[in-house]
Amino acid sequence: MMTSQINPDDYNRNDTDDADTVSATVPEDCAGSRFDKALAQMFPQYSRSRLQNWLKAGHILLDGQSADAKTKVWGGEQVSMAPQMLPEELAFVAEDIPLDILYEDDALLIIDKPAGLVVHPGSGNWEGTLLNGLLYHYPTLKTVPRAGIVHRLDKETSGLMVVAKTIQAQLNLVQQLQGRSVKREYIAVAQGLIKQDGTVDAPIGRHNKDRTRMAVTSMGKAAITHYFVLERYRAHSLVKCRLETGRTHQIRVHMAHIGHSLAADPIYGTRPHGSTPEIYEACQHLGRQALHARKLGLIHPETNKPMLWRSPVPVDIQALIDFLREDIAGEFEDDWDEDDYDVETIYQG
Missing domain, CATH: 3.30.2350.10 (Pseudouridine synthase)
Structure with missing residues (x-):
């Protein structure tokens, strides 16, 4: 669900003010809210702490006047903001x-x-x-x-x-x-034989001991990944993953969480059971997690038309897929690249 309904015409650079000043109108659905809460809803591309700092420094005005974070807004007020760059x-x-x-x-x-x-x-x-x-x-x-x-x-x-x-x-x-209306689909090689399609609905946040890693944690943010099995090999599975949310390392963390970390993942990967030395070497040769964002669908921000783009599987991941196929002497057809998005126009790379 989108957090606010802002008319794009009410979110413009002010032609009469400084070129770096942004003006906007407080949406009616913010009526009764604190000013800092309304700002976070109106300008989601900025962190709340950053907006609060600008407000305290006088870089954000409400109806041309300085305002406190606790000031109540009722919808229709004019906000003037001069975004400040970090060092x-x-x-x-x-x-x-x-x-x-x-x-x-x-x-x-x-x-x-x-x-x-x-x-x-x-x-x-x-x-x-x-x-x-x-x-x-x-x-x-x-x-x-x-x-x-x-x-x-x-x-x-x-x-x-x-x-x-x-x-x-x-x-x-x-x-x-x-609002989860952007469609993102990935192709990935996962470790182990995944029995069936599924969904991982598990919150993701910083690892409690290693802050450079992410992990499934009750203190994390909501994260949902859908995965679909396309092919199975000796000790790996080819899957496509669709995101409802976009957390850091989401697919990598979720697949590892269900015991199927991505091939060659340097952070979340493990050596797969049943792998031969040749397969292990092929995965190591990839040198990166076997993950590629191959489809992207969205509603065009100006025309409101649904659009979809596709990217071919890159050479290095395709080489790994071909090697895994040859390892079990299987014959596969690339019928998993079907278009199953309801769109009018498709752009394919």
Whole structure:
């Protein structure tokens, strides 16, 4: 369920104010809410703590006046906000990084991310990221939070991502993600023989001992993954996974949670039972988790038309699949690439 109904026409850069000022109208469904709570609902692309800091510093005005976080709003008030960049964001620089663009229009980009490319600068990866490449190829994205990035893929996960080219499109896409209307399907090689299709509905949060890892924990956020068995080999299964939510490492954590971690996963993987030395070597040669985001479907933020993009299985994962097939001398047909989304237009890479 979307958290608010904001008219895109009410969320615009103010032509008469500073170029970095964003104006918006408080939605009627925020009536009676604290101002800080309404801000979190209106601007989900920013963290609540960040909005509260801007509010305290006077960077957010309510009907042209400073306001307290506890101030009640009733809908219809005008909010003026001047987003402030964090110190690490000020260090973001444009870099000439090749991007595989499958689709582009005035509102969004669809990118086929290769394995090995970090999406967003962070500790240990302050350069050479997708964001740096976006700023180089699309300089206007410097005015959009996080250069238009609305969701991420792990460094070693390949596949499809959507990037917003405007703040209005970004807000719409964030709300679609929150409302679970964005369709994301992955292809993966999992360890072990999975008996049947299933769903993992288990909250995910930081591991209580190793903060670099994620884990299924009662203190985590809701996470739902649907998985479907496509092929079975000697000690592995080929599956497709569909996400309802988008938690960090979600598929990797959920598959490991049910005892079927992804092949070659350096964090959550284990050596599969029944594997031969040759299979183990083939998985290690992959050098990354066997996970690829192959389908992405959404409602276009401007035309409201459903759209779908597909990315072919990359060479390295396809080579592993072929090896696993040959190992059991099986004959398989790639009939698992059927289109089962209810859309009008399909773009295929």
